[in-house]
Amino acid sequence: MRSGVHPTQAVVAALLLAIATASILAEETSGTTDDGAMQAARSEPAAAPGQNTTEGPMEEMVVEGMGPLGPDDVRDLVFINQIYNAHSEAGRLYSQGRYKEAFPYLLEAAQQGFKTSQFRLAYLYRRGLGAPFDPIAAIGWLGAAARGNSTPEMKRVYRDIWARVPPERQQEFMAIVDEYVAQYGNDVTRTSCRMTRTAGTYVKRMTCQFDDERLYADYETLLGDLSPDTAPPAPLPE
Numbered sequence: 001m002r003s004g005v006h007p008t009q010a011v012v013a014a015l016l017l018a019i020a021t022a023s024i025l026a027e028e029t030s031g032t033t034d035d036g037a038m039q040a041a042r043s044e045p046a047a048a049p050g051q052n053t054t055e056g057p058m059e060e061m062v063v064e065g066m067g068p069l070g071p072d073d074v075r076d077l078v079f080i081n082q083i084y085n086a087h088s089e090a091g092r093l094y095s096q097g098r099y100k101e102a103f104p105y106l107l108e109a110a111q112q113g114f115k116t117s118q119f120r121l122a123y124l125y126r127r128g129l130g131a132p133f134d135p136i137a138a139i140g141w142l143g144a145a146a147r148g149n150s151t152p153e154m155k156r157v158y159r160d161i162w163a164r165v166p167p168e169r170q171q172e173f174m175a176i177v178d179e180y181v182a183q184y185g186n187d188v189t190r191t192s193c194r195m196t197r198t199a200g201t202y203v204k205r206m207t208c209q210f211d212d213e214r215l216y217a218d219y220e221t222l223l224g225d226l227s228p229d230t231a232p233p234a235p236l237p238e
Contacts, residue, residue: 011172015135018164019126075190075212083112083210090117099130110141113189114208118145119154136176143177144184149193151206 090105103124109117122141124131139161146158165173186192186208193208 011169012135014166014169015139015173018161019135019138073190074215075210077216080210080213083109083114087114087117087208090120094120099124101130103130110144111184111189112210113184113186113191113193115145115150115154115193116206116208118142118184119151119157139173140176140180141184144180147177147181148186149195151195151204154206 086105087109090102090109093099093102093105103121106117106121106124110121118141121131122138122145123129125134125141126138127133142154142158142161146154162170162173182188190211191208192211193206195204196207197204
């Protein structure tokens, strides 16, 4: 699904310059970005602008297969588990530097508001790793990840690029981000994201979950409360 924003060549050039000159090290750090697996990215060269490292328009293919879900559509348990599995598989493949294989899973989770997947997807688009080199998609996904509850690194990377966008292009830049947030933000995807600490460590991770999960949890609790008591009856007094 391509963005409805059609930036001018000047905007694209400005984004390319901002991305190229920004000091971006977040992909090579661990902890707050929910992974410590960016080492492989250091050894894999970035694709040249315009170089397509995939075999087809994968983004369009994945989106069409999922079907649209709006902010008023309750996500069922099958769908919720599908997205969690996609997010998990994306992280596994991404941590191994298998970016082309990770791409469709990242996209699937990113489209449902999972910020770590959005952040990683932006990185692939920005570097042309396993995905077409696409500065517009990179900025859109990065902005979606950094908006609202986010990690310090996501916000820092976004600010670093924003600071390099010429003032006369900032409105168009923001329009790209706003459209991605309008389509894939937490309010639309019925998800919530927050920083959580891994048990027994000081490492914080970004954790996202579907708001609709509580509906099913409450339902199962209700069923349990309504279930007949299956314990054997107490013996009658003699």
